[in-house]
Amino acid sequence: xxxxxxxxxxxxxxxxxxxxxxxxxxxxxxxxxxxxxxxxxxxxxxxxxxxxxxxxxxxxxxxxxxxxxxxxxxxxxxxxxxxxxxxxxxxxxxxxxxxxxxxxxxxxxxxxxxxxxxxxxxxxxxxxxxxxxxxxxxxxxxxxxxxxxxxxxxxxxxxxxxxxxxxxxxxxxxxxxxxxxxxxxxxxxxxxxxxxxxxxxxxxxxxxxxxxxxxxxxxxxxxxxxxxxxx
Numbered sequence: 001x002x003x004x005x006x007x008x009x010x011x012x013x014x015x016x017x018x019x020x021x022x023x024x025x026x027x028x029x030x031x032x033x034x035x036x037x038x039x040x041x042x043x044x045x046x047x048x049x050x051x052x053x054x055x056x057x058x059x060x061x062x063x064x065x066x067x068x069x070x071x072x073x074x075x076x077x078x079x080x081x082x083x084x085x086x087x088x089x090x091x092x093x094x095x096x097x098x099x100x101x102x103x104x105x106x107x108x109x110x111x112x113x114x115x116x117x118x119x120x121x122x123x124x125x126x127x128x129x130x131x132x133x134x135x136x137x138x139x140x141x142x143x144x145x146x147x148x149x150x151x152x153x154x155x156x157x158x159x160x161x162x163x164x165x166x167x168x169x170x171x172x173x174x175x176x177x178x179x180x181x182x183x184x185x186x187x188x189x190x191x192x193x194x195x196x197x198x199x200x201x202x203x204x205x206x207x208x209x210x211x212x213x214x215x216x217x218x219x220x221x222x223x224x225x226x227x228x229x230x231x
Contacts, residue, residue, distance in 0.1 A: 013071035033079040035059025036222035099127035099153030153177035
């Protein structure tokens, strides 16, 4: 499948969730949500991880860039929805969850078991490691349990770096989820449906979490590059 490039980051212009899920099932690897901030701030290591795995359009900036490059049918695929669609589409698969605090991961697993009674969770743990030994123990667990899907909610780029290490010991589908566990259990509120429909969910994040305003710079730089054809 053909990809398009933004600032050296290669992204798949998927036209539906089903297309993405089928591609991931067939090829395995790391699903990376690509948005304006990630395109502008990505380190060389993160860029390499995205380019050798499965980057998809999570933000409207990425969608607009794809459309300008000729991929008119590309759609935005919010990672906070995608992981639940993956679970629903694979009733016989095994899942492993990593991220957030003990309280949040416990609540996430509990809610998943209510929402998906047949789900097979091979294991889970928080997203904090005391030292490299503890992380090595996780890699051993992943290699032993061999889950089909691993969801990692630790924020970027930490989650992508960890997923790369896990992929090296066990080939599966990995997805980085940022704050999706907190969103799922109700600690954060997602944007109202109207803002979602008009593709202004990014605006809600700044309203709901004012501290994020310090991160607006990359979005401005992305917009300038997009509309001056420098992506």
